[in-house]
Amino acid sequence: MVVVTLQRNKCIGCNYCVELAPEQFQMSKKDGKSVLLRSQEKKGFFTLKSPDEAILDPCDQAAKACPVKIISVKSV
Amino acid sequence: MQKIELMAPAGNFESLQAALDNGADSVYFGVEQLNMRARASINFTLDDLPEISRRCQEKGVRTYLTLNTIIYDHDLSIVKTLVKCAKEANITAVIAMDQAVIMVARELGMEVHISTQINITNIETVKFYAMFADTMVMSRELSLRQVKKISEQIEKEQIKGPSGKLVEIEIFGHGALCMAVSGKCYMSLHSHNSSANRGACKQNCRKKYTVVDQETGFEMELDNEYIMSPKDLCTIDFLEEVIDAGITVLKIEGRGRAPEYVANVIKCYREAIDSIENGTYSKEKVIGWMQELEKVYNRGFWSGYYLGQKLGEWSKGSGSHATQKKVYIGKGVHYFPKASIGEFKIEAYDLSLGDTILITGPTTGAKEMTVDTMLVNDEQLEKGIKGDSVTIPIPFRVRPSDKLYKIVENKVEA
Numbered sequence: 001m002v003v004v005t006l007q008r009n010k011c012i013g014c015n016y017c018v019e020l021a022p023e024q025f026q027m028s029k030k031d032g033k034s035v036l037l038r039s040q041e042k043k044g045f046f047t048l049k050s051p052d053e054a055i056l057d058p059c060d061q062a063a064k065a066c067p068v069k070i071i072s073v074k075s076v
Numbered sequence: 077m078q079k080i081e082l083m084a085p086a087g088n089f090e091s092l093q094a095a096l097d098n099g100a101d102s103v104y105f106g107v108e109q110l111n112m113r114a115r116a117s118i119n120f121t122l123d124d125l126p127e128i129s130r131r132c133q134e135k136g137v138r139t140y141l142t143l144n145t146i147i148y149d150h151d152l153s154i155v156k157t158l159v160k161c162a163k164e165a166n167i168t169a170v171i172a173m174d175q176a177v178i179m180v181a182r183e184l185g186m187e188v189h190i191s192t193q194i195n196i197t198n199i200e201t202v203k204f205y206a207m208f209a210d211t212m213v214m215s216r217e218l219s220l221r222q223v224k225k226i227s228e229q230i231e232k233e234q235i236k237g238p239s240g241k242l243v244e245i246e247i248f249g250h251g252a253l254c255m256a257v258s259g260k261c262y263m264s265l266h267s268h269n270s271s272a273n274r275g276a277c278k279q280n281c282r283k284k285y286t287v288v289d290q291e292t293g294f295e296m297e298l299d300n301e302y303i304m305s306p307k308d309l310c311t312i313d314f315l316e317e318v319i320d321a322g323i324t325v326l327k328i329e330g331r332g333r334a335p336e337y338v339a340n341v342i343k344c345y346r347e348a349i350d351s352i353e354n355g356t357y358s359k360e361k362v363i364g365w366m367q368e369l370e371k372v373y374n375r376g377f378w379s380g381y382y383l384g385q386k387l388g389e390w391s392k393g394s395g396s397h398a399t400q401k402k403v404y405i406g407k408g409v410h411y412f413p414k415a416s417i418g419e420f421k422i423e424a425y426d427l428s429l430g431d432t433i434l435i436t437g438p439t440t441g442a443k444e445m446t447v448d449t450m451l452v453n454d455e456q457l458e459k460g461i462k463g464d465s466v467t468i469p470i471p472f473r474v475r476p477s478d479k480l481y482k483i484v485e486n487k488v489e490a
Contacts, residue, residue: 012109012274012275012276013109013110013148013150013151013154013274014269014271014274014276015148015150016269027148027150028150029149029150029152029153030153030154031153031154031157032109032110032148032150032151032153032154033109065269066269067268067269067270067271067276068270068276
């Protein structure tokens with residue numbers, strides 16, 4: 001199981017996560033910030049739990065590229 | 077002589093109030109995203125716009141919203157929202173770099189100022205942007221001679237902005253300079269994916285670097301110089317020439333700086349501009365202002381590019397060269413308005429009679445004074461320590477949101 005978390009309120013809309021993991025992230029045209037697709041929100045943290053291990057690598061790259069370090073990725 | 081507008085940076089309400097209290101004619105600020113300080117931990121939000129506008133209008137101070145990053149397609153909606161909210165809140169103008177922001181602002185009937193990121197360096201570019209904007213910041217890389225030529229040409233050719241008035245020229249008067257063309261730097265993007273052009277500069281040019289010869293592996297420390305970190309711009313000692321170049325707006329850099337920086341720098345430049353206007357500007361006064369300016373954050377001073385292409389004025393260290401620093405002492409507790417006495421709780425260090433204190437807060441701004449008398453836990457003592465409650469006569473209101481600092485000497489490395 002791959003767990004991806006996005007602390008959305010700190011996003012500066014740089015678009016890197018979308019470039020590296022387009023299946024999981026999308027830029028919102030509403031507020032210009034990143035959206036973690038199919039995620040659930042709790043106190044500003046958006047979490048996606050996926051059984052698909054293939055998303056681990058692109059999400060990991062997105063987390064590393066994020067300039068404000070608001071993406072975390074875990075394989076559990 | 078033309079009246080000069082002194083423009084102050086405001087990163088938060090403390091700085092905004094400090095700018096208003098010390099004589100700024102206008103303030104510029106960002107809200108959350110899409111400005112060059114988007115990464116700053118303290119920033120205004122959209123909801124703050126009405127309050128910013130209210131406080132400034134009360135004092136007749138103009139307000140400028142910076143929207144000066146590069147803009148992606150996904151930002152367009154938020155650009156519209158920001159400009160719309162700014163208009164609704166009666167913000168004076170938007171400072172724009174991207175043509176999309178200029179378009180949106182014009183469509184919504186909002187005044188536009190051209191940001192330094194556009195790098196205007198000639199009269200034809202001024203003519204081009206005059207179709208959209210009334211005020212333009214000149215590139216920091218111009219000399220005063222070049223600025224003067226541009227302003228003379230504006231007058232001669234009667235280049236007017238959308239308002240029908242002659243285009244106004246704005247230049248930076250004080251604060252940090254980049255080794256790169258303003259904002260157009262990829263250093264922080266390469267090292268941390270953190271784009272300066274999106275307001276997320278990591279300032280890694282401000283460090284000391286070693287140069288390595290790839291063929292021999294020979295390493296060289298460059299004479300202890302921070303070769304990518306220019307000293308800060310300071311124009312107070314040749315402000316007459318700056319004003320004589322035909323500018324109408326003098327902009328102070330530093331939205332990421334502390335409120336006491338804004339208070340100090342604006343106060344000095346306010347006095348300097350007023351002195352020039354009333355004919356009392358003098359060398360003695362300049363010496364005094366320089367001493368004051370050195371007290372707050374700086375990397376050493378130089379004249380930028382204004383007096384010719386003098387290069388190589390690099391900073392001698394990674395941090396500030398300020399001669400003073402603030403030490404956190406405690407917080408405001410209560411204010412007794414009839415007696416004009418403020419009560420504070422000391423949470424760190426100590427406070428003695430004769431100390432210079434700084435009180436900062438969102439409504440208080442940044443105010444400095446000396447402690448002449450105080451009561452420590454209701455007793456007349458000379459010193460209060462951590463845990464004590466102290467009361468001090470204060471000529472202005474103190475609030476629980478206020479922070480109390482002590483100003484101490486800062487040992488600057490040679």
